[in-house]
Amino acid sequence: MIRLSGIEKSFSGNLVLKGVSLAVQEGAVTALIGPSGSGKSTLLRCANLLETPDAGTVEIGDVRLEFSGKRRPSQSDVLRLRRRTGMIFQNFQLFPHQRVVENVMEALVTVQKWPKAKARERAMALLDQVGMSEKAEAWPATLSGGQQQRVAIARALAPSPALILCDEPTSALDPELAEEVVDVLRTLAKDGATMLMATHDLRLARSLASHVAFLEAGEIVEEGAPDAIFGAPTEPRTIRFVRSLGA
Amino acid sequence: MSKEAVLPDWLQLMLTSFWPLLRAGLVFTVPLAILSFVLGLGVGLLTAVVRLFAPKPLAAVAGFYVWIIRGTPLLVQLFVIFYGLPSAGILIDAFPAALIGFTLNVGAYSSEVIRAALTSISRGQWEAAYSIGMTTRQALRRTILPQATRVAVPPLGNTFISLVKDTSLAAAITVPELFQQAQRIVAVTYEPLILYIEAALIYLIFSSILTTLQARLEVRFGRHGGFMERAR
Ligand SMILES: Nc1ncnc2c1ncn2[C@@H]1O[C@H](COP(=O)(O)OP(=O)(O)OP(=O)(O)O)[C@@H](O)[C@H]1O
Ligand SMILES: [Mg+2]
Numbered sequence: 001m002i003r004l005s006g007i008e009k010s011f012s013g014n015l016v017l018k019g020v021s022l023a024v025q026e027g028a029v030t031a032l033i034g035p036s037g038s039g040k041s042t043l044l045r046c047a048n049l050l051e052t053p054d055a056g057t058v059e060i061g062d063v064r065l066e067f068s069g070k071r072r073p074s075q076s077d078v079l080r081l082r083r084r085t086g087m088i089f090q091n092f093q094l095f096p097h098q099r100v101v102e103n104v105m106e107a108l109v110t111v112q113k114w115p116k117a118k119a120r121e122r123a124m125a126l127l128d129q130v131g132m133s134e135k136a137e138a139w140p141a142t143l144s145g146g147q148q149q150r151v152a153i154a155r156a157l158a159p160s161p162a163l164i165l166c167d168e169p170t171s172a173l174d175p176e177l178a179e180e181v182v183d184v185l186r187t188l189a190k191d192g193a194t195m196l197m198a199t200h201d202l203r204l205a206r207s208l209a210s211h212v213a214f215l216e217a218g219e220i221v222e223e224g225a226p227d228a229i230f231g232a233p234t235e236p237r238t239i240r241f242v243r244s245l246g247a
Numbered sequence: 248m249s250k251e252a253v254l255p256d257w258l259q260l261m262l263t264s265f266w267p268l269l270r271a272g273l274v275f276t277v278p279l280a281i282l283s284f285v286l287g288l289g290v291g292l293l294t295a296v297v298r299l300f301a302p303k304p305l306a307a308v309a310g311f312y313v314w315i316i317r318g319t320p321l322l323v324q325l326f327v328i329f330y331g332l333p334s335a336g337i338l339i340d341a342f343p344a345a346l347i348g349f350t351l352n353v354g355a356y357s358s359e360v361i362r363a364a365l366t367s368i369s370r371g372q373w374e375a376a377y378s379i380g381m382t383t384r385q386a387l388r389r390t391i392l393p394q395a396t397r398v399a400v401p402p403l404g405n406t407f408i409s410l411v412k413d414t415s416l417a418a419a420i421t422v423p424e425l426f427q428q429a430q431r432i433v434a435v436t437y438e439p440l441i442l443y444i445e446a447a448l449i450y451l452i453f454s455s456i457l458t459t460l461q462a463r464l465e466v467r468f469g470r471h472g473g474f475m476e477r478a479r
Contacts, residue, residue, distance in 0.1 A: 107379035
């Protein structure tokens, strides 16, 4: 069970998430769409506790954490939850001082204390999966954006997370570079990865997601199958948003 | 007439005093500089990390230490340690006193450099480290510090070169280092101009060698395709 319930988050009095509840179907892609500033990134960051929710529950597999008021979650709870999630960032955030393969090995070696040889073996398999095994010994700075993002995907996959969070994984990329990243994500989705993805890219949402949630001003206004949300939205706010995208 | 007699007196004096001066430099100046730099970097790293990540009271103590050291003259600090502390029953030999003084000094100044280098690493790198399950300590050690090191190397190299020159202050608390050796020879020869210029030349040799080494170190840390410039 992967579920966010009643998530509230405010930044210095500015209420950004107003009790958001969202069930993420396992083995499928859930897309999060909505206007800029609606809280998509914040919701993703609440799911792996890069932001601590003010209220609500985050449940990922066997880890269930409840938040209330000022009580901060314990470090071990935070780590338990983080180790069940992987995150893909808009601007990749590879570790620039480590080679490609070392980036992918890092979680296994440092966090999970795998022996180096075994970690390298898994890292190479993942790099192969994202089509980057030839660049295993390259420095991140020498790669194109699309290549960096594919390595970042391999890095996020390394600890076998139950949930992969993607925050606009293609929006920093030129269309053709975005396409190679989308291909990788599509393969992942086919292989049964569970993803929660914030995106402005309608085609990405349509082609990958089996479920779409429309977030506006910190609330989920409408959710459903992509065809329903994009083809026949019912809420006036959804209709306006979808129309503004020119879908 | 022997050949040496042809040499002018000043050159003769320089030649005979060269080895005593260089020896004092190699035996006292260089070890004092290297030891206090290495220890000072340790103190500086600890101070920077405490100021950035420790609970407020502890961070305040670290900030107080930096404030005192940076706000008072090094010479006065050395006098307090060597001439002042004995009145409080704490007797420290000249060399260890100098070592303590310089270490505290390097610690305070380098902590500022290290702190700036640590904060120059983007939040995104912390978040990437956290997102793969690292603790703060792991993120610091594996992700942030290695990148901050490359930012800190050039300014810390400058700190070290300044330190080598500053060790001449140890003469004032009776450490027989290079400059004190020069003073001693002046006391018997009455040739301050020649001896002090010679001492200056030896400092110049030391710092020139260090500058060259620093440049090499910077090249070494600039490898990885110069990632600092190109990576975001
Ligand atoms: N760390 C923060 N401190 C203060 N305000 C923040 C912080 N993070 C986000 N916000 C605010 O929260 C609101 C939602 O931001 P968020 O980044 O979640 O939106 P988004 O839907 O991801 O937008 P975009 O589509 O532009 O990425 C914005 O008003 C933003 O200014
Ligand atoms: Mg966002």
